[in-house]
Amino acid sequence: MTETLSDASRASAYKAHDLIAEDIDAYLLQHQHKSLLRFITCGSVDDGKSTLIGRLLYDSKMIFEDQLAALEADSKRVGTQGQEIDFALLVDGLAAEREQGITIDVAYRFFATDRRKFIVADTPGHEQYTRNMVTGASTADLAVILIDARKGVLTQTRRHSYLARLIGIRHMVLAINKMDLVNYDHAVFDRIVADYRAFAAGIGIDAFIPIPVSGLRGDNITTRSDATPWYTGPVLLDHLETVEIGDDPASTGPFRMPVQWVNRPNLDFRGFSGLIAGGSVSPGDTVRILPSGRTSTVARVVTFDGDLPVAVTGQSVTITLADEVDCSRGDVIAAAGAPPQVADQFETTIVWMADDEMLPGRPYWLKLGTQMVTAVVQPPKYQVNVNTMEHLAAKTLGLNAIGVANLSTDRPLVFEPYETSRDLGGFILIDKMTNATVAAGLVNFSLRRAQNVHWQAIDIDRDAHAAQKGQRPKLLWFTGLSGSGKSTIANLVEKRLFALGKHSFLLDGDNVRHGLNRDLGFTDADRVENIRRVGEVAKLMTDSGLIVLAAFISPFRAERDMVRSMLPEGEFIEVFVDTPLAEAEKRDVKGLYKKARAGQLKNFTGIDSPYEPPENPEVVIDTTEMSPDQAAEHIVARVLWGRSEIPDDEDPDWFKGRGI
Amino acid sequence: MQLYAACTAAPAGFEGVSTTAKATSSEARISAERLTHLQRLEAESIHIFREVVAEAENPVMLYSVGKDSACMLHLARKAFHPSPPPFPMLHVDTTWKFKAMYEMRGRMARESGMELIVHQNPEAKEKGINPFDHGPLHTDMWKTQGLKQALDKYEFDVAFGGARRDEEKSRAKERIFSFRAANHVWDPKNQRPELWRLYNARKSRGESIRVFPISNWTELDIWQYIHLENIPIVPLYFSEMRPTVERDGLLLMVDDERFPLLPGEEPVMRPIRFRTLGCYPLSGAVISEAATLPEVIQEMLLTTTSERQGRAIDHDQAASMEKKKREGYF
Ligand SMILES: Nc1nc2c(ncn2[C@@H]2O[C@H](COP(=O)(O)OP(=O)(O)OP(=O)(O)O)[C@@H](O)[C@H]2O)c(=O)[nH]1
Ligand SMILES: [Mg+2]
Numbered sequence: 001m002t003e004t005l006s007d008a009s010r011a012s013a014y015k016a017h018d019l020i021a022e023d024i025d026a027y028l029l030q031h032q033h034k035s036l037l038r039f040i041t042c043g044s045v046d047d048g049k050s051t052l053i054g055r056l057l058y059d060s061k062m063i064f065e066d067q068l069a070a071l072e073a074d075s076k077r078v079g080t081q082g083q084e085i086d087f088a089l090l091v092d093g094l095a096a097e098r099e100q101g102i103t104i105d106v107a108y109r110f111f112a113t114d115r116r117k118f119i120v121a122d123t124p125g126h127e128q129y130t131r132n133m134v135t136g137a138s139t140a141d142l143a144v145i146l147i148d149a150r151k152g153v154l155t156q157t158r159r160h161s162y163l164a165r166l167i168g169i170r171h172m173v174l175a176i177n178k179m180d181l182v183n184y185d186h187a188v189f190d191r192i193v194a195d196y197r198a199f200a201a202g203i204g205i206d207a208f209i210p211i212p213v214s215g216l217r218g219d220n221i222t223t224r225s226d227a228t229p230w231y232t233g234p235v236l237l238d239h240l241e242t243v244e245i246g247d248d249p250a251s252t253g254p255f256r257m258p259v260q261w262v263n264r265p266n267l268d269f270r271g272f273s274g275l276i277a278g279g280s281v282s283p284g285d286t287v288r289i290l291p292s293g294r295t296s297t298v299a300r301v302v303t304f305d306g307d308l309p310v311a312v313t314g315q316s317v318t319i320t321l322a323d324e325v326d327c328s329r330g331d332v333i334a335a336a337g338a339p340p341q342v343a344d345q346f347e348t349t350i351v352w353m354a355d356d357e358m359l360p361g362r363p364y365w366l367k368l369g370t371q372m373v374t375a376v377v378q379p380p381k382y383q384v385n386v387n388t389m390e391h392l393a394a395k396t397l398g399l400n401a402i403g404v405a406n407l408s409t410d411r412p413l414v415f416e417p418y419e420t421s422r423d424l425g426g427f428i429l430i431d432k433m434t435n436a437t438v439a440a441g442l443v444n445f446s447l448r449r450a451q452n453v454h455w456q457a458i459d460i461d462r463d464a465h466a467a468q469k470g471q472r473p474k475l476l477w478f479t480g481l482s483g484s485g486k487s488t489i490a491n492l493v494e495k496r497l498f499a500l501g502k503h504s505f506l507l508d509g510d511n512v513r514h515g516l517n518r519d520l521g522f523t524d525a526d527r528v529e530n531i532r533r534v535g536e537v538a539k540l541m542t543d544s545g546l547i548v549l550a551a552f553i554s555p556f557r558a559e560r561d562m563v564r565s566m567l568p569e570g571e572f573i574e575v576f577v578d579t580p581l582a583e584a585e586k587r588d589v590k591g592l593y594k595k596a597r598a599g600q601l602k603n604f605t606g607i608d609s610p611y612e613p614p615e616n617p618e619v620v621i622d623t624t625e626m627s628p629d630q631a632a633e634h635i636v637a638r639v640l641w642g643r644s645e646i647p648d649d650e651d652p653d654w655f656k657g658r659g660i
Numbered sequence: 661m662q663l664y665a666a667c668t669a670a671p672a673g674f675e676g677v678s679t680t681a682k683a684t685s686s687e688a689r690i691s692a693e694r695l696t697h698l699q700r701l702e703a704e705s706i707h708i709f710r711e712v713v714a715e716a717e718n719p720v721m722l723y724s725v726g727k728d729s730a731c732m733l734h735l736a737r738k739a740f741h742p743s744p745p746p747f748p749m750l751h752v753d754t755t756w757k758f759k760a761m762y763e764m765r766g767r768m769a770r771e772s773g774m775e776l777i778v779h780q781n782p783e784a785k786e787k788g789i790n791p792f793d794h795g796p797l798h799t800d801m802w803k804t805q806g807l808k809q810a811l812d813k814y815e816f817d818v819a820f821g822g823a824r825r826d827e828e829k830s831r832a833k834e835r836i837f838s839f840r841a842a843n844h845v846w847d848p849k850n851q852r853p854e855l856w857r858l859y860n861a862r863k864s865r866g867e868s869i870r871v872f873p874i875s876n877w878t879e880l881d882i883w884q885y886i887h888l889e890n891i892p893i894v895p896l897y898f899s900e901m902r903p904t905v906e907r908d909g910l911l912l913m914v915d916d917e918r919f920p921l922l923p924g925e926e927p928v929m930r931p932i933r934f935r936t937l938g939c940y941p942l943s944g945a946v947i948s949e950a951a952t953l954p955e956v957i958q959e960m961l962l963t964t965t966s967e968r969q970g971r972a973i974d975h976d977q978a979a980s981m982e983k984k985k986r987e988g989y990f
Contacts, residue, residue, distance in 0.1 A: 093829025
């Protein structure tokens with residue numbers, strides 16, 4: 001056994017040994033200030049990743065005697081090296097792994113030298129377990145990509161390199177392993193390095209450190225090997241000990257802290273707990289709370305060990321604010337002058353990790369930072385062929401596929417591009433039925449042109465507007481065929497509301513098409529956009545406290561439901577003006593049906609364009625049974641005093657507890 | 661519900677205050693402050709605690725009174741300060757712990773302000789299951805079954821545990837949020853991917869999650885943290901003259917009168933301490949002079965055997981820890 005122990009590692013182990021024995025306090029102080037390197041080993045099946053880690057642990061004296069005795073016994077029993085030690089068994093800890101001689105899931109191992117501490121994640125090479133490789137890579141600063149010298153660059157070498165790069169690992173080591181099996185041939189080494197370089201440049205890896213090694217024999221792992229006199233670069237451990245990793249770039253950026261939890265031990269304390277994802281924070285700093293956009297000032301930075309004058313990226317703290325502002329889990333507290341973006345549509349890169357393929361259109365949970373929303377993914381723009389880096393057309397993504405797809409969320413997300421922030425740009429998708437983590441995703445950018453428009457917080461909010469007008473905002477949405485009587489009835493309703501002293505506004509389809517929507521025609525796409533715009537306008541009007549009446553054919557259920565979902569529960573009143581086609585055509589007040597029948601009008605609802613009647617409208621008006629005046633009377637009663645409606649606006653209690 | 665109007669351009673003053681002034685001041689601060697390895701570990705553990713409390717319905721902290729539990733409890737208190745940790749601690753008791761451990765348990769419950777739940781498997785109690793007569797059945801009934809009973813009884817959906825990845829080869833493979841199917845079984849071949857700091861805490865009824873906030877701490881980290889933070893630990897970790905007998909290569913402490921001495925066996929006073937604590941008849945002591953924390957750390961660093969060597973549980977059979985975990989052991 002001991003003859004495999006290199007002299008240098010023995011020397012370095014003894015040096016630390018001396019200090020521990022002589023002055024433990026000095027050693028502890030030194031140890032406490034060692035830097036930490038997190039790295040992974042990756043590459044194709046059987047390239048020797050686990051063996052290499054086992055070797056590193058062994059050579060850096062991290063293996064205890066009892067573990068060594070167990071390793072020797074295990075090696076004889078289940079090892080792949082006959083009577084010799086199988087170092088992979090030090091890391092392949094699951095029964096199934098030892099039986100099959102492969103790695104299935106990541107193993108996290110810990111070791112330290114005089115100069116550094118290390119957390120290494122040994123990842124599986126099997127394609128089937130790619131998601132476990134991604135798990136290991138997501139927290140690593142450096143990747144050791146292994147290649148079997150006999151086999152050269154393989155598909156998995158490419159896939160893992162691409163994934164490592166995608167996930168943001170900036171330091172790469174190319175360990176050409178099993179050099180013992182190719183007679184430590186310089187030419188073999190050079191050829192593989194050249195192959196890899198050609199591929200790596202194409203995926204944005206412009207620098208990597210190639211090292212010829214044998215994990216099994218320990219060549220160039222901790223000591224320089226006599227077998228490779230032609231190699232003059234660093235040995236693996238030297239490089240790992242000295243490579244400059246640099247700070248997380250987010251740490252020098254503006255302040256960001258996703259709120260995890262609101263700390264309320266009593267009425268006098270309300271703190272916002274989180275881990276600082278970017279920049280730093282001090283009492284007195286002006287901060288903005290996203291997505292609301294409200295600003296406040298940091299009062300205290302609270303910790304168990306006392307208040308801090310400043311807290312930096314990576315610290316877990318609790319912040320109190322000078323004002324009683326709304327802020328809860330999922331919000332992000334950020335530097336007021338440089339807040340992150342807020343959006344609900346994104347271009348993303350997705351690594352699919354589930355056996356069941358991705359279903360575009362199906363809602364998944366999306367977790368980003370401390371935000372949990374529902375997301376719908378569009379069909380992918382393309383999938384990446386990991387061998388050629390070509391963009392392939394794809395309808396979906398299967399297990400381990402990597403692709404780019406647009407995605408929308410049901411609520412605005414506070415985010416940053418993944419390039420800028422792992423914490424605010426990396427997300428996972430969770431299946432709503434099984435709760436399994438089915439994908440990892442990176443936000444590339446938001447799709448809305450409005451990405452840099454922040455919500456502006458307004459002190460006079462919608463409740464205040466409504467209270468001043470003494471009413472509850474509503475949107476009465478009149479839908480029905482052309483000529484069914486929508487405008488006539490809506491007009492009569494508004495007159496009655498006006499007479500009752502209510503504040504209202506009537507948006508009429510024809511009028512809107514003369515101005516706001518004069519660029520739109522009558523194709524399906526234009527009809528959808530027409531209603532979207534009207535919906536947004538109506539929403540702003542209800543925000544200002546008005547009772548809005550909208551009279552639009554609005555033939556598609558989906559768009560009416562979209563407008564409904566834009567408003568608070570109970571404010572959207574769908575009024576179906578139910579006039580049969582024959583009746584409307586008979587009336588034909590504007591002479592349009594005649595034109596349509598004559599083929600002079602295209603896309604006319606009811607003739608050559610469909611009308612989807614509402615399924616559960618709040619109010620149905622059968623104009624063959626009711627006169628317009630009766631209809632208006634009925635609607636006003638329904639809106640102001642309707643049975644299912646509490647007449648809140650007549651109820652003085654309604655104003656209580658609303659800060660009015 | 662509040663009202664926000666979208667604006668097409670940043671409002672006046674928005675741009676003005678932006679990056680320039682702010683970034684320079686923060687850059688200056690950063691260079692002044694660089695987190696140490698232990699500070700990073702602490703921040704990570706605190707973050708984990710808070711994620712669980714925010715997302716779980718009914719979390720609990722498994723408290724075994726050992727040094728890892730002591731650290732975990734300390735971190736939990738840090739995570740929620742000035743509130744007490746918003747969950748109870750659960751001790752799955754075997755009735756065979758060291759006396760000193762029961763004392764420490766009471767003290768920590770008082771100091772932390774947390775509710776302490778003690779669960780003893782009534783069936784094991786009734787059958788008089790003990791480590792002397794029943795071997796592996798003792799651990800299975802008191803600990804594995806006892807734990808499952810307690811989690812089911814109180815309907816805890818998430819349980820914090822103080823396991824570390826450097827302890828053992830199957831632990832090295834486990835996620836920080838370790839999902840358990842109904843019946844508490846662990847499926848090591850089918851773990852959820854766990855990326856960045858994003859933990860998936862979702863589960864259906866009957867399923868649960870074990871969360872290990874100190875997964876990435878090493879034994880040395882734990883000791884160094886206890887030292888730096890002055891965390892109270894059971895005195896058994898420090899050397900003292902204690903009554904012992906030697907059995908099957910393990911040095912056992914005679915902690916109370918229930919210890920059945922063999923004919924001719926006589927407890928011998930020896931300077932001993934423990935690297936890990938469990939049921940006293942199953943915890944092997946080491947001969948040691950280390951009576952202070954730095955001495956304990958020094959000894960730990962110079963030793964040539966792993967801390968688990970003193971635990972009878974791991975010697976039962978190869979891959980025993982994994983097997984126990986699959987069956988629902990913590
Ligand atoms: N001759 C020789 N054999 C090696 C070397 N490194 C690893 N091996 C052998 O290659 C086989 C695979 O090694 P592992 O370390 O399990 O490979 P791996 O990359 O971890 O495999 P997966 O994790 O399953 O992808 C084992 O039989 C090792 O003993 C080496 O440098 N030289
Ligand atoms: Mg392996």
